Amino acid sequence: MRTRPLKVALLGCGVVGSEVTRIITTQSADLAARIGAPIELAGIAVRRPNRVRDGVPAELLTTDATALVKRGDIDVVVEVIGGIEPVRTLITTAFEHGASVVSANKALLAADGASLHAKAAEHGVDLYYEAAVAGAIPLIRPLRESLAGDKVNRVLGIVNGTTNFILDKMDSTGAGYSEALDEATALGYAEADPTADVEGFDAAAKAAILAGIAFHTRVTIDDVHREGLTEVTAADIASAKKMGCTVKLLAICERARDGRSVTARVHPAMIPLSHPLASVRGAYNAVFVEAEAAGQLMFYGPGAGGAPTASAVLGDLVAACRNKLAATTGAGESAYTQLPVSPMGDVVTRYHISLDVADKPGVLAQVATVFAEHDVSIDTVRQQGRNQGGGDEAATEQDGGPGAPPSGSWGREGGEASLVVVTHRAPDAALSATVSSLRKLDTVRGVASIMRVEGE
Amino acid sequence: MRTRPLKVALLGCGVVGSEVTRIITTQSADLAARIGAPIELAGIAVRRPNRVRDGVPAELLTTDATALVKRGDIDVVVEVIGGIEPVRTLITTAFEHGASVVSANKALLAADGASLHAKAAEHGVDLYYEAAVAGAIPLIRPLRESLAGDKVNRVLGIVNGTTNFILDKMDSTGAGYSEALDEATALGYAEADPTADVEGFDAAAKAAILAGIAFHTRVTIDDVHREGLTEVTAADIASAKKMGCTVKLLAICERARDGRSVTARVHPAMIPLSHPLASVRGAYNAVFVEAEAAGQLMFYGPGAGGAPTASAVLGDLVAACRNKLAATTGAGESAYTQLPVSPMGDVVTRYHISLDVADKPGVLAQVATVFAEHDVSIDTVRQQGRNQGGGDEAATEQDGGPGAPPSGSWGREGGEASLVVVTHRAPDAALSATVSSLRKLDTVRGVASIMRVEGE
Structure with missing residues (x-):
């Protein structure tokens, strides 16, 4: 084994x-054996050097991150600051000074991964970021390397623990969104400002990274259609249960059927209870990958937290160090397909729509005609009284044909009723246009909820 | 991109x-883009060259595998023959002629992985075998690389699809072992001679490979304690259900609590229905990994079949080709801990024991005394009449203390009853000795079933 240590800078x-x-200092013998040389923590850049940090050697602390990455003797820079700047500049400077970089920075990678990869390649160093997606779960490396000989068609994942905790709580207790968010905040699962999580920004960044790697193209967070879960209601969750489903905030990356484009999106969706993702509880993450030869794979584990994220960082650090020792680099960006990212309107999905309608004859025929006009087939229709969950309901199933109204009259005279329609698969643009048209019907008093149905 | 192709020989x-x-010939552009150079199938060694093989270029077929690996211009040899010889000699010869090897051969790797790794290192080439364990599921690479900075304490997996299919069938239909095996055979999930699967040899080979990689030591199939599922009865499955459990054939690799040794074993076990492995259905595989920093991870997917296994082989092939291009090698064997493998007697586990006992007073006291004598604590005792599953039963729970008999008499006069005891955790040797002593009791007419309880 080489005795001269590899030098690591931590940002x-x-x-x-x-x-x-903690792991670098307490597991040094194991890390050295696995790398083939010892590693030495050469410096730690922090904003507040006087804060108490147990087990962190005070003499390594510096507030000058730029000087640290410019030292010239650093082999690998580990970046766990987050955000776009000054991190982008620091990483670029590290590359220019010959250091490989291990980052947990989903926002930066989702915004500007391509130029960072190019810069790393230019300087013959590595850029690794397993920790940027789904915490401890090995996902980037399996997609990039284990599936390198396969063709991934779909990635469907729960990649944000905060929102999964909230939805799981709503599902198991019947709580509303605000109440569940409060509990997540109290337990430390949600930050004081939960926007990045609940509005889906965090998941969208991860979707962009996953889509780019899975489809060998470039996807940025701006390409990702994003809907958060702030509008998911207890009634939506109850509706899902009636369908044998649960609601999850999903990151979905798909290759179009014709293979000529890809899509990436984040939104709440109903998935069947029988789907492996349905049983992912609490703040856990799980990602389902469908590949042509491999079939359906799932990767499951803790998606956040100090130790799990550190596990992913350390795995990358060992790889980057091994490469440094062997004077080589690992697999870099693979974006050769240059597949374009299609807009949300092109995504083929299904809608679950709850309508508040006038309770009178002919309403269903009117509604069904609107679906037919947009070439959207109806899978099932369920009518229920205002007292949700009561026994006063009827259901019919259709076996295809764009939205032909069932025979007979469903409505009762006067008052309001609710109509729950689940469609067959159709382009999101057609589904969305259908909903707009429905809103214009006199007999439709309101659209109580719209949710996509996935995972079937 | 380099235009001179990398040459691949298939055994x-x-x-x-x-x-x-099929994948190499139909996905050549994708593979070339991902590797950085085209690959060319240079020869395919087969035993029966005249057999019809759709899509396999007849001009590449040869019966002389040795000549193929000796050609000297082969960059990577892919071995999917299986078995120990002549494969070991062919792989060694390939190394000697400068070729890296991708293998799906669990038996060989579990028997002789160390010497093959040494030979590969000696010749500066790669030995990859992701396909040897759990088919398409990325497992070897995540354990070896993604978790390289973490400390794995436990690997618990369903790594044999045939036995999982059989147990799942027994669980869902109440069928007995023979009936479920017949169905597995009819559907092609079990081979005509199912010994390797049902006696646990296949799973034991995989356990040896996983344990060696997870704990950075050397484990061969001879180190793995192995029990098949041929003695699992419908009554065992029913007993498991009563406990809120299901029965799975598990491969379990553990680091001892003191960190000084490891264990590896394959046997049927009850696991709680709430455990993620409990819901692994049919011929699917799943492996649960517990690491100190990462926490609990699970990897799930198809564990066998042509296409899934080919996916894993191709992933390794791309990696081996990239390394050839870069004139480097990937991470090789990492067995620096040299942790010894402890015998089954040292494994700490729990037993679920069903006894046929004389139905008279004092029996429970006798039985409980035997547990106490072996320092085994009883968790729960359930007594039931001969008519299994009937209402005629009583249960007690104890809160620890080695096997103190509950007060009062449980037995009824005359006839037979059955007593179901679930222990607390104890060394397997003590549990096993307890069962031997129980068999010697006059009042114990027989031991109806013994099964370990895991995953809690």
């Missing part, structure tokens, strides 16, 4: 950085 | 080999 020393430091 | 062209050939 950021919060929850993840402290854990990375 | 074996059965179900997996045909699929590997």
